[in-house]
Amino acid sequence: MMDVRGEPLLDIDDLRVQFQVGSGFGAKKVVKAVDGVSLSLHSGQTLGLVGESGCGKSTLLRALFGLSPVAGGKITVAGKDVTHAGRRERRMLSNHMQMVFQDPYSALDPRMTVHEIVAEPLRVAGRYNSREVEELLDRVGVSAEMSTRRPSEFSGGQRQRVGIARALALRPRVLILDEPVSALDVSIQAQVLNLLGDLQQEFGLAYLFVSHDLSVVRHIADEIAVMYLGRIVERGAADAVFRGPEHPYTRSLLASAPIADPTRSRQRPPRTLAGEPPDAANPPSGCAFRSRCPQAQDRCAEQLPQLRESDPGHSRACFFPEIPIRAAAS
Ligand SMILES: Nc1ncnc2c1ncn2[C@@H]1O[C@H](COP(=O)(O)OP(=O)(O)OP(=O)(O)O)[C@@H](O)[C@H]1O
Ligand code: SF4
Ligand SMILES: [Mg+2]
Numbered sequence: 001m002m003d004v005r006g007e008p009l010l011d012i013d014d015l016r017v018q019f020q021v022g023s024g025f026g027a028k029k030v031v032k033a034v035d036g037v038s039l040s041l042h043s044g045q046t047l048g049l050v051g052e053s054g055c056g057k058s059t060l061l062r063a064l065f066g067l068s069p070v071a072g073g074k075i076t077v078a079g080k081d082v083t084h085a086g087r088r089e090r091r092m093l094s095n096h097m098q099m100v101f102q103d104p105y106s107a108l109d110p111r112m113t114v115h116e117i118v119a120e121p122l123r124v125a126g127r128y129n130s131r132e133v134e135e136l137l138d139r140v141g142v143s144a145e146m147s148t149r150r151p152s153e154f155s156g157g158q159r160q161r162v163g164i165a166r167a168l169a170l171r172p173r174v175l176i177l178d179e180p181v182s183a184l185d186v187s188i189q190a191q192v193l194n195l196l197g198d199l200q201q202e203f204g205l206a207y208l209f210v211s212h213d214l215s216v217v218r219h220i221a222d223e224i225a226v227m228y229l230g231r232i233v234e235r236g237a238a239d240a241v242f243r244g245p246e247h248p249y250t251r252s253l254l255a256s257a258p259i260a261d262p263t264r265s266r267q268r269p270p271r272t273l274a275g276e277p278p279d280a281a282n283p284p285s286g287c288a289f290r291s292r293c294p295q296a297q298d299r300c301a302e303q304l305p306q307l308r309e310s311d312p313g314h315s316r317a318c319f320f321p322e323i324p325i326r327a328a329a330s
Pocket of ligand 2: 290
């Protein structure tokens, strides 16, 4: 469900995150882990962020919570600039935006009961209500008799349900999900994705959903952003990007991972893309993808391609994009 009217719930504008790397007496280098990313997210919308390991997905998400060193740009949540928010503002922010992690076990305190885990954010906010916690657990499929148990007695899928209930306890409008189903079996993945879909409809939630698994993203996302070495290289409606990828990187990603529907069939493990991503501390000049790009030309080494729209809402950062032949309107 997509509702792109009105102000975005989350707006990221030209965000930059940098790390100093290298130790000892060697020269320090800078990794531009997020290098000028702009994205926005509206109520009821799911934006899928994809890209290979190390391209900066988690760093971008962590920046939204003040956990990555922001070197530039602006983050706006529900109309408020939170780029450099202090502790008090962060607490306010937790009413609007929450994170769901990949490994629910490490994110949940093993000594607490499941009821206590979901209650904790409400207690901190001074809004604890036992019935509300039980209703929320029931809503994500955890029955009342299970709520006195500890996470170690739960399966991976049940733990992720608890993680989702905890993230929803303060009734945020935005969930930031970093590989939320990657640690789960495929059949369980589908159940959790369906739950996320139902909750989105019910509460008008917006999801920023990171996954390296394109079949998961295809199942859940309205819009896709493809990231390569800190930059968004293609963005558009999920259908348009999956049907007509224009950036050579998106095309290779799709070609290297056969897309299965996670609700129906068992996925094959994705094959990796040819070649390795370059060293993030020493990327190629011009277009960072050129060392792996079958279409690279001289210009690609000299200039940095910017995101440009091909169709309304579909853009890619490439000098020589592959424009699919579209059926002529009859
Ligand atoms: N604390 C840090 N210090 C130095 N470099 C870091 C730090 N955190 C991340 N990086 C670097 O930033 C880049 C982006 O890493 P990030 O973890 O965001 O990638 P990712 O897309 O989430 O990868 P994955 O799919 O493996 O989770 C990588 O080059 C990584 O080595
Ligand atoms: S700008 Fe050049 S190197 Fe980069 S993706 Fe396009 S064709 Fe390939
Ligand atoms: Mg990550």
